[in-house]
Amino acid sequence: MPKVSLLHCKEYEIRLLKDTIRQSLSNIGFNLDTLKKARVVVKPNLLMPSKDEKAIITHSEFFRAAVQIVKESGGTPILLESPAVHSLERTIKKTSYARVVDSEKIEIANPAKTRTLRFDKAKKFKHIDIAEGYFDADIILALPKFKTHGITYITGGVKLLFGAIPGVEKSKMHLRAQTPEAFSEFLLDLYGAMTYGFSPSKPIIHIMDAICAQEGEGPGPAGKPKWLNAVLASENGIAMDYVASQIAGVDVKKALTVVNGFKRDYGVSSPDEIEVIGASMDEMRAQDFEAATGGSVFSNMFRWPFNTPTFKNLFLDRPAPSEEKCTLCYQCKKICASGAISESSGKRKIPTYDYNTCVRCYCCLEICPEAAIRKERGMLQWVLGG
Ligand code: SF4
Numbered sequence: 258m259p260k261v262s263l264l265h266c267k268e269y270e271i272r273l274l275k276d277t278i279r280q281s282l283s284n285i286g287f288n289l290d291t292l293k294k295a296r297v298v299v300k301p302n303l304l305m306p307s308k309d310e311k312a313i314i315t316h317s318e319f320f321r322a323a324v325q326i327v328k329e330s331g332g333t334p335i336l337l338e339s340p341a342v343h344s345l346e347r348t349i350k351k352t353s354y355a356r357v358v359d360s361e362k363i364e365i366a367n368p369a370k371t372r373t374l375r376f377d378k379a380k381k382f383k384h385i386d387i388a389e390g391y392f393d394a395d396i397i398l399a400l401p402k403f404k405t406h407g408i409t410y411i412t413g414g415v416k417l418l419f420g421a422i423p424g425v426e427k428s429k430m431h432l433r434a435q436t437p438e439a440f441s442e443f444l445l446d447l448y449g450a451m452t453y454g455f456s457p458s459k460p461i462i463h464i465m466d467a468i469c470a471q472e473g474e475g476p477g478p479a480g481k482p483k484w485l486n487a488v489l490a491s492e493n494g495i496a497m498d499y500v501a502s503q504i505a506g507v508d509v510k511k512a513l514t515v516v517n518g519f520k521r522d523y524g525v526s527s528p529d530e531i532e533v534i535g536a537s538m539d540e541m542r543a544q545d546f547e548a549a550t551g552g553s554v555f556s557n558m559f560r561w562p563f564n565t566p567t568f569k570n571l572f573l574d575r576p577a578p579s580e581e582k583c584t585l586c587y588q589c590k591k592i593c594a595s596g597a598i599s600e601s602s603g604k605r606k607i608p609t610y611d612y613n614t615c616v617r618c619y620c621c622l623e624i625c626p627e628a629a630i631r632k633e634r635g636m637l638q639w640v641l642g643g
């Protein structure tokens with residue numbers, strides 16, 4: 258039976274964070290002696306350069322607390338993450354992580370150097386190239402931030418591991434798995450590979466920063482911080498994401514990495530099997546948490562004629578940049594794997610979008626630093642109730 262620790266934590270104060278994380282690990286039966294002499298990859302969510310208060314990235318003090326626990330337990334922490342567009346070095350430099358990395362003297366692994374992880378039990382993606390540093394680790398400490406997400410509805414333990422794939426290679430995966438359903442199945446293949454695919458196997462411990470989470474149009478600058486005052490931990494990322502969804506009060510049926518995760522042979526097949534230790538989900542449940550919007554009931558249909566440009570233009574949300582907010586930084590163009598974005602033309606001071614080429618992955622919306630891109634409803638979306 259998978260255990261999920263759920264504890265109150267109302268601020269990012271280092272002693273409180275360390276006490277809470279230690280208690281969380283104890284609740285799930287993780288012995289800190291395991292960290293002794295271990296190379297411990299610590300993987301936060303560092304999606305992009307951003308201030309801690311925006312709740313886009315795992316809070317830097319939360320990361321510091323985990324790192325200090327590893328060091329005090331006799332292990333060696335190694336920071337490993339691959340941001341969406343910018344290099345890891347630049348992202349660290351432009352966030353509070355610079356201070357933490359400097360003062361804690363943390364080794365940083367190169368996220369661009371990859372090796373193929375093979376997992377024969379995957380549904381479709383049996384070979385995935387991930388950062389080599391994960392192979393060299395004895396233990397992986399995954400530190401997700403709980404946020405809403407335009408495609409996967411929520412992002413937490415399962416989705417965090419997407420960052421094991423280097424830089425813009427990630428967005429290319431959206432071309433190979435274009436619908437929310439297909440993309441969630443890919444994420445579950447990756448989660449399975451990282452949980453069961455290493456030889457020898459290595460523990461992966463998920464500790465979630467849900468103290469200040471993100472609601473609305475997450476997981477980037479368009480989302481809004483929302484205090485959930487919670488720290489969760491588990492050896493099972495699917496079970497942890499289920500509990501996090503419950504305390505946020507979102508419709509877990511829409512979280513495909515959770516509901517489809519239950520259908521896999523990944524250690525949990527229903528909510529009834531999850532043992533929650535610490536606070537109860539009822540007492541922790543948030544009021545008025547704003548779930549991710551957009552999408553369409555038809556967004557999972559990907560066979561002809563439902564994958565044609567005409568269908569998408571009529572029935573799916575499309576990303577639309579706003580002239581008032583856009584600074585023409587072209588980070589959207591850089592991340593767009595389908596080549597749907599080009600430079601502005603004519604008098605309009607926004608990038609030009611080719612909606613016939615756009616696969617509706619919403620990566621551009623996710624990383625736009627100005628939150629200048631919104632979802633515009635397809636012309637006939639209302640007709641079909643999407
Ligand atoms: S839409 Fe956003 S990411 Fe794209 S150019 Fe404008 S500000 Fe930059």
Ligand code: SF4
Pocket residue numbers: 576589592593594595596597598610614615616617618619620621622
């Ligand atoms: S334009 Fe935006 S939503 Fe469309 S494919 Fe490119 S990154 Fe994805």
